[in-house]
Amino acid sequence: MYDWLIVGAGFAGSVLAERIATERDQKVLIIDRRPHIGGNAYDKYDDAGVLMHQYGPHIFHTNSDAIVEHLSKFTEWRPYEHRVLGRVDDKLVPIPINRTTLNELYGLDLKTDEDAAAFLESRAEPVEEIRTSEDVVVSKVGRELYEKFFRGYTQKQWGLDPSELDKSVTARVPTRTNTDDRYFTDTHQIMPKHGYTRMFERMLDHPNIQIMLNADFREVRETAQFKRLIFTGPIDEFFDFRFGRLPYRSLRFEHRSLEQEQFQPVATVNYPQTEDYTRITEYKHLTGQTHPNTTITYEYPAATGDPYYPVPRPENQELYRRYQALANETADVHFVGRLATYRYYNMDQVVGQALAEFRRIQESVPMYDTP
Ligand code: FAD
Structure with missing residues (x-):
């Protein structure tokens, strides 16, 4: 009993x-x-000896001292700040969109936060009542950046157009006017x-x-x-x-073991445009492991499979x-x-x-x- x-x-x-x-x-x-x-x-x-995440990349970040303290009874940590690049128009640019993203994408030389804010403001389209994910993004950064970064990605991720999705979905995606290229800004960014x-x-x-x-x-x-x-x-x-x-969106993970030391410059590269997958993650960036081989995962959103989102x-x-x-x-x-x-x-x-x-x-x- x-x-x-x-x-x-x-x-x-x-x-x-x-x-x-x-x-x-x-x-x-x-x-x-x-x-x-x-x-x-x-x-x-995995078989090659590379530490990898079976169900896609899991990055630990929190603002809670108490939660870190509790988990610290069972693990030591390594500091890790997650960075993501997006492959957009054949360029690799920081995600979330920041000043560097704008400069690289448009060949600009925006020097200050105010410059970047003014640029985004000039592109933003007023939306009377913000209801959908499309409204959130278009009203913040305008239709062109919406198309480049959000529309295709969201369509892949959810199988729905952003105009059909609640505003809460992309409200989570920040846009920055500084050059901070960290994906998260929490006080604790660590990996077991x-x-x-x-x-x-x-x-x-x-x-x-x-x-x-x-x-x-x-x-x-x-x-x-x-x-x-x-x-x-x-x-x-x-x-x-x-x-x-209860409806869920699922993912299919395609793990690949490569006989090379590094595959991409950061842990995750997002593909918001034409590819069927949404992102590729290389684990050694997260884990800090040194190994002659590397392991990457392609994520393909799917309507059926394990319940994820x-x-x-x-x-x-x-x-x-x-x-x-x-x-x-x-x-x-x-x-x-x-x-x-x-x-x-x-x-x-x-x-x-x-x-x-x-x-x-x-x-x-x-x-x-x-x-
Ligand atoms: P789970 O981890 O799903 O555990 C539930 C368990 O219950 C499962 O192992 C399942 O097999 C078992 N189970 C269910 N039903 C039964 C049954 N009938 N009988 C027996 N067993 C059963 N969070 C972050 O903080 N950072 C990230 O970077 C991050 N990345 C993510 C990436 C992906 C692709 C996904 C899908 C999630 C990510 N998350 C991330 C969220 C994170 O995975 C969850 O917060 C966490 O796993 C939730 O823990 P849980 O115990 O609630 O659920």
């Missing part, structure tokens, strides 16, 4: 397993239907020194925690004995898709809310993580969500069940 069954060994499940095992001294069975722990952050050494999987192994290495892989909840629920459940899988699946499926449309949020209402009525089950809450979360946000859920458990779930 386990005190807890935790479904999913990604950040949400693993952070909670460790907290419960350590702070409550209770027995946890954590399962995953994949053959490994770590969820989408799983990394491994020995990789994510090693960090997860240390997190789950506790006598109260048992791990079961290649194990789907649908099968385990028939045999395992447990008192409480934490579910980090898809919420619609938990309720047997009663109201229909919730499709941000109001009707999908409405559908999620119906599942959420069911979840609220389901006693002794905690729904945590990106799939169980149908939201795109970064890793640090999921860690924060799991730690907050643990605090709620501490406040509301008695330590010993009354017989």
